[in-house]
Amino acid sequence: MYRYDEFDATLVAERVSQFRGQVNRRLSGELTEEQFKPLRLMNGVYLQLHAYMLRVAIPYGTLNGKQLRKLAHIARTYDKGYGHLTTRQNIQFNWPALVDVPDILDELAEVEMHAIQTSGNCIRNTTSDQYAGASAEEVEDPRPYAEMIRQWSTFHPEFSYLPRKFKIAVTAADRDRAAVKFHDIGLRLYKNDAGETGFEVFVGGGLGRTPYVGQTVRAFLPKKHLLSYLEAILRVYNQQGRRDNKYKARIKILVNAEGINDFTNAVETEWNAIKDSGIDLPREEVERIHAYFAAPDFEPLPATSTAFETRASEEPEFARWAKTNLAAHKASGYSIVNISVKPIGGIPGDITDSQMEAVAEIAEQYSLDEVCVTHEQNLVLPHVKKDDLYAVWRALKAAGLATANIGLVSDIIACPGLDYCSLANTRSIPVAQRISERFADLEQQEELGELKIKISGCINACGHHHAGHIGILGVDKKGEEFYQVTLGGSGAEDASIGEIAGRGLSSEQVVDAVENLVNFYRKNRQDNERFLDTYRRLGADPFKEALYDAA
Template sequence: MYRYDEFDATLVAERVAQFRGQVGRRLSGELTEDQFKPLRLMNGLYLQLHAYMLRVAIPYGTFSSKQMRKLAYVARKYDRGYGHFTTRQNIQYNWPALVDVPDLLDDLAEAEMHAIQTSGNCIRNVTSDQYAGAAVDEVEDPRPYAEMIRQWSTFHPEFSFLPRKFKIAVTASEHDRAAVKVHDIGLRLYKNSSGKTGFEVIVGGGLGRTPYVGHTIREFLPKQHLLSYLEAILRVYNLQGRRDNLYKARIKILVNAEGAENFSQLVEDEWSQIKDSGVDLPPEEMKRINAYFSPPSFEALPDTSEALEAKKLENSDFARWVRTNTSAHKIPGYAIVNISLKPIGGVPGDITDVQMETVANIAEEFSFDEIRATHEQNLVLPHIKKDDLFKVWLQLMAAELATANIGLVSDIIACPGLDYCTLANTRSIPIAQRISERFADLDRQEEMGELKIKISGCINACGHHHVGHIGILGVDKKGEEFYQITLGGSGAEDASLGEIAGRGLSSDQVVDAVEKLVGVYREKRQEKERFLDTYRRLGAKPFKEALYEAA
C-alpha cells in the first residue's frame, strides 16, 4: 500500500503551510481570484458553480480503513456529510469553505493523504486496476510500478508545468479494468513469447472534445527501463506539445499530428540519450517499493465454501449479490467484493460519512484493512474469505451499500454536470437517476447482462461517454438541454469510441431512448452476447431505426 516516507511528510506539510498563506491573502483581497487560481489548482481546489470543490488523491485507488475514517470525518466537519468518488480513483468534496481548506488539508495529512497532483497541468493521480494483487488474470501486481511513477512524477522539476494535464494508467491483466487505451500513457504489463515481463506502451489516448484510442509506440519495454522511457515521452511532449491553444495541447493531438510511427521514433531518439543516465531505479530501490505491496497473510482454505453455498440457497437476494458483485480471487477460498455506489435513484459515486465508516469497519475486520476505489465510481474490498461473504453482505445491506448491479444497466458513470460544474451545459445526475429508476428491476437488469452507460454533461467527457456501450452527451441548444446518444464504445481491452446515433434528444426523450435501444438488443441478441457484442455484430442500423422510428 502507498506509504508516506520522510520526504512525503515534509513536502505535504510544507505545501499545506504555503497554501494557508495563499488562502489568507485571497481572503484578505490581496490576491484576486485570477491570481489565486493557479495556486489553488496546485492544491486540488476548484471553483465550481456554487462553491469550491476539493479533490483528494487516492494513489492507484488503494487506501486503508484509517484513511476512509478520515475521509468520513472530513465529510462531516467540512462538507455536507458526503463525498463523491470520481473516475480518477479520487474523492471530491463539493462544499468546503475556502477559509477551512488549509485545516482540512492538515487533517488529511494526519492520515497520510493530500490533494497534490489532482489538478493543474501536471501528471495527475496515477490509476491502476482495482483488483491489483487479487486478480486471477494478472501477471503480477501493477501497483509497485504505479508507486514508482507517483514518486518519480511528484514535483518533478521538468514536468510540473506541462502544456496540459497528463494521465497515466497501469494494468497487468488480460482484461483491462484500468482503461489504459484512453489515457495519455497506458501501460500494460505482460509476458512476451520469451517469458520475459515488460510493458506495452500506449500513448495518445484520451476523451474530451477530440477523443482518441491510444497508439502502441513500443510493443515491449523491459520493466527495469520504465521511468527512463516515460521521461523520454514526457520530454518530447514538453518540448513539442502545443501551448498556444488549450484545446490542442494534449499529447493525443501531438501523437496524431506527428503520426504514431514518427512520434515513437522521437521518443526512441530521446530515450537513447537518457536511458543510461540513472533515471531508472536501482534494483534495491525497486525491492523496497515491492515490499510495500507484499501479499496479506492469506489462510490455506478450500476454494468451495459450504457455508457460502448454504446461505445462497437460503437467501435469493444474497445469491444475486454474490453473482453480480463478487469476482474470482487468485487465492482459493477468497473473493473480491465490489461495493456499488449506484443505488437505484441515487447519485453515482456519492457516499455518506456513515457509509464510509461502515466500509472502513468491514475492511478492517474482513479485508486485511484494504479498500480500493474504482474508475467506475464504486469501491472494492479486495480480499474477503468466502466464508465471510454473508456477514459482509448483511453489514452492507444495513448501510444501503448492497445494490446488486455491478456492470449492469444501472451501474452508470456520470459526471457532476450542471448541478455542480461551471463547464457543464446540461445535467447528468438526473438523467442517471431516471435511467436507474426505469430499470430498477434487478431481475431484468441481470437478465440483460453487462451494459455500460456513461453520461457527460459537456464535451469535456468527464463521464467517459465516448467509451460507453451507450454514451450520453449533454449539449445546449438555445438554452435547452439536449442529449446526443453514442453507441458501441468500450474502455476495456477491446477499446473503441462510440458512434453518434443521430440528432440530439430532449431530456424527456432520453430514458425512453435507452429503453428502445435495450429492446433492440434483447430482441436480436444471440446466446451470451452483451449489448456491445450485438451492436458490433449488427451495426448501427437497427438501433438507429428504433431510436428515431417516430421521426
C-alpha cells in the same frame, strides 16, 4: 500499501503550510481570484458553479480503514456529509469553505493523504486495476509501478507545467479494468514469448472533444526501464506539444499530427540519449517499493465454502448479489467484493460519511484493512474470505451499499454535470437517476447482462461517454438541455469510440430512447451476447432506427 517516509511527510507538510498562507492572502483580498487560480489548482481546489471543490488524491485507488474514516470525518465536519468518487479513483468534496481547506489538508496529512497534482497541467493521479494485488488474472501486482510513477512525477521540475494535464494508467491483466487505452500513457504489464515480464506502452489516448484510442509506442519495454521511457515520452510532449490552443494541447493531438511512427522515432531517440543517465531506479529501491505491496499472509482455505453455498441457496437476494458483485481471487477460499455506489435512483459515486465509516469497519474486520476506489465510481474490498461473504453482505445491506448491479445497466458512470460544474451544458445526475429507475428490476438487469452507460454533461467527457456501450452527451440547444447519444464505445481491452447516433434528444425523450435501444438489443441478441457485441454484429443503422422510434 505504501507508507510515507520522512520525505513524503515533509513535502506534504510544507505544501500545506505554503497553501495556508496563499488562502489567507486570497481571503484578505491581497490576491485576486485570477491570481489565486493557479495556486489553488496546484492544491486540488476548483471553483465550481456554486462553491469551491476539493479533490483528494487516492494513489491507484488504495485506502485503509483509518484513511476512509478520515474522509468520513472531513465530509461530516467540513462538507455536507458526503463525498463523490471520481473516475481517477479519487474523492471530491463539493462544498468546503475556502477558509477550511488548509485545515482539511492538515487533517489529510495525519493519515498520509493529500490533494497534490489532482488538478492543473501536471501528471495527475496514476490509476490502476481496482483488483490489483488480488486478481486471479494479473501477471503481477501493478501497484508498485504506479507508486514508482507517483514518486517520480510528484513535483518533477520538468513536468510541473505541461501543455495540458497528463494521465497515466497501469494494468497487469488481459482484461483491462483501468481503461489504459484512453490515457495519455497506458501501460499493460505482460509476459512476452520469452517469458520476460515488461510493458506494452500505449500513448495518445484520451476523451474530450477529440477522442482517440491510444496507440502502441513500444510493444515491449523491460520493467527496469519504465521511468526513463516515461521521461522520454514526457520530454517529447513537453517540447513539441502545442501551448497556443488548450483544445489542441493534449499529447493525443501531437501523436495524431505527427503520426505514430514519427512520434515513436522521436521518443526512441530521446530515450536512447537518457536511459543510462540514472533516471531508472536501482534494484534496491525497486525491491523496497515492492516490499510495501507484498501479498498478505492468506490463510490456507479450501476453494469452496459450505457456509457461503448454504446461504446462497437459502437467500435469493444474497445469491443475486454474489453473482454480480463478486470476482475471482488469486488465493483459494477468498473473493473480491465489489461494492456498488449506484443505488437505484441514487447519485452515481456519492457516498455518505456514515457509509464510509461502515465500509472502513467492514474492511478492517473482513478485508485485511484494504479498500479500493474504482474508475467506475464504486468501491472494492479486495481480500474477503468466502466464509465471511454473507456477513459482509449483511453489513453492506445495512449501510445501503448492497445493490447487485455491478457492470449492469444501472451501474452508470456520470459526471456531476450542471448541478455542480460551471463548464457543463446539461445535468447528468437526473438522467442517470431516471435511467436507473426505469431499469430498477434487478432480475431484468441481470438478464440484460453487461451494459455500460456513461453520461457527460459537456464535451469535456468527464463521464467517459465516448467509451460507453451507450454514451450520453449533454449539449446546449438554444438554452435548452439536449442529449446526444453515442453507440458502441468501450473502455476495456477492446477499446473503441462510440459513434454519434444522430440528432440530440430532449430531457423528456432521452430515457425512453435508451429503453428503445435496450428493447431492440433484447429482441436481436444471440446466445446471450453483450449489448456491445450485438451492436458490433448488426452495425449502427438498426440501432439508430430503434433509438429514434417514436422519439
